Structure formats: structure tokens, C-alpha cells
Amino acid sequence: xxxxxxxxxxxxxxxxxALSAIALGLWLKPGQSMLPAALAQVPSLAGARGVYAxxxxxxxxxxxxxxxxxxxxxxxxxxxxxxxGARKLRLSAARTWIYDRYLKDFNSAPPDFRMVQxxxxxxxxxxxxxxxxxxxxxxxxxxxxxx
Numbered sequence: 001x002x003x004x005x006x007x008x009x010x011x012x013x014x015x016x017x018a019l020s021a022i023a024l025g026l027w028l029k030p031g032q033s034m035l036p037a038a039l040a041q042v043p044s045l046a047g048a049r050g051v052y053a054x055x056x057x058x059x060x061x062x063x064x065x066x067x068x069x070x071x072x073x074x075x076x077x078x079x080x081x082x083x084x085g086a087r088k089l090r091l092s093a094a095r096t097w098i099y100d101r102y103l104k105d106f107n108s109a110p111p112d113f114r115m116v117q118x119x120x121x122x123x124x125x126x127x128x129x130x131x132x133x134x135x136x137x138x139x140x141x142x143x144x145x146x147x
Contacts, residue, residue, distance in 0.1 A: 050069060051071075052068045078091055
């Protein structure tokens with residue numbers, strides 16, 4: 001019985017060393033910090049760097065691939081086009097919106113921002129507490145009046 005225990009010891013040591021190496025490899029993942037992320041920290045998207053892609057409808061029968069670059073302030077769209085029987089991507093539109101934010105009112109449906117300002121001012125004036133005289137309290141309580 002004593003010889004069986006001694007013959008199994010090298011195997012047990014090899015298993016322990018292998019498990020330790022696996023645990024160390026899992027603990028020290030390459031490219032990740034040892035510190036946990038903050039609760040409100042958004043995990044980064046792989047390779048995104050502020051460029052996002054999504055699909056959308058261009059008209060009744062056409063769809064496009066929209067690309068949005070947050071860092072450069074640009075949006076562009078590709079659509080599938082038939083060229084000699086082969087479907088190929090074609091750039092259909094692109095623009096920057098960097099300067100758009102400086103426009104107050106451009107090509108907008110009513111109400112424009114001036115009308116909204118007036119409506120907000122009117123509502124605030126109605127909601128503001130007026131300087132009405134304080135209500136006078138009755139001399140007797142309701143229980144005393146009904147006796």
C-alpha cells in the first residue's frame with residue numbers, strides 16, 4: 001500500500017502544477033487590467049473607435065448601410081447597386097454635421113424655436129406663484145360649527 005501512494009505522487013504534483021498554470025493564465029489575461037472597471041464605465045467596443053454601422057431604409061425598395069463617425073462628426077451611407085448583374089456597394093450620401101449645431105432654425109416644421117420660447121414663457125408665467133393675499137383662517141373649527 002505504501003508503494004502505491006509513492007507511485008502516484010509525481011502524477012498528483014503534475015496535476016497541481018498544470019492547474020496552477022491554468023489558474024495563473026486565467027488570472028493574467030493579456031490586454032486586461034488587474035483593476036475592475038467602474039460601475040458606470042461602458043465597456044469599449046472592439047475596434048469601434050467612435051465609428052458605428054447600422055442599416056436603414058432609403059425608400060420603399062432600397063436599404064442602405066449607414067456609417068456614423070462620432071469623432072469626426074460625419075455620417076455617410078452606402079447602398080447596394082446592380083452593376084452588370086453583380087451587387088456592389090455604392091456611396092450614396094455623406095455629410096458632416098459639425099456646423100449644423102450652430103443653426104437655430106433651418107428647414108424646420110412649426111413650431112419654430114421662437115414659438116416654443118413664447119409657449120414656455122407663458123406656461124412659466126401661469127405656473128408662477130402669485131402674490132395673492134393669504135387665506136384667513138376661520139375663528140372656529142368645523143366641529144365647533146356643527147354643535
